[in-house]
Amino acid sequence: MPQREYVVEPTALGLDGRPRGKGYRIVPSLDPDVSAIERSLSNARFVHYMPVEKRLVRDRKKTDLWKPRRFALLLGYVFVQDVExxxxLEETPGVxxxxxSMGKPMPIRVDDILLLRTMEAEAALQFDRLVEERAAKARQLTRKRAAKVFPPGSLVEIMKGHGEGRYATTxxxxRKGQLRVLLASLEAEVSVPMDAIQLVADAA
Structure with missing residues (x-):
């Protein structure tokens, strides 16, 4: 099997002051840009090419978090070059x-490789558009939340950062999850993070 990357971490101490279990644990540390078969071929010094596309995958633990992951365009196939x-190659883990064809390794035309490169580029553009669409929706939700929690005209106190200790009117x-406020006494407009302010009185 192809080798996977990992790191060794020490375990926490128990109530008796001794390390739990064996004193260490194996934690996967996979490079998201390199698959197991690509790593295996690189270790064996084979020049290779695996067409891929990116997709957003929901995190198993944080279900509200989506992460980009690489997937093979041609599942189960990797192209190699200049094999002596x-x-x-057949003895390489993962192969x-x-x-x-007719008992000989099947050659691939350059035109076919270029076509795959084009498909990769198109998939990358689609992925970028999807990420931007999700980011735009997230920004809209943030703005809606800000308007609901801190309606315009509300009196707030800035708890940290620029203007700490001052009162302001929303x-x-x-932009970027912040709230525009008007500092009292200074009559100056500033933007502050929503978690840096505290509601004092709702808008009249």
Whole structure:
């Protein structure tokens, strides 16, 4: 099997002051940009190419978090170049077999590789658009939340950061999850994070 990356971490101490279990644990530390088969082929010094596309996958523990993951465009296939000994390739961990035609390794036309490159580029553009759409929706939710929690005209106190300890009047949502407020006494408009202010009185 292809080797996977990992790190060794010490375990926490128990009530008796001794390390729990064996004193260490194995934690996967996979490079998201390198699959197990790509790592295996690189270790064996084979020049290879695996067409991929990115998708957003929901995190198993934090279900409200989506992470980008690489997936093979042609599931189960990787292309290699300038192989001197095909037997060595077949013995590489993760390689099931070599695709052959008439008993010989099947060559792939350059035009087909270029087509796959084009498909990769198109998939990358679609992924970028999807990420931007999700980001835009998240910004809309943030602005809606800001307007609901801190309606325009509300009196707030800035608890930290710029203007700490001052009172201000909310003006409306700002950029990047911030809120636009008008500082009392200074009559100056500033933007502050929503978690840096505390509601004192609702808008009249």
């Amino acid at each position: 000994r095909w037997a060595d 099931a077999s070599v695709v052959r 003006l409306g949502p700002g």
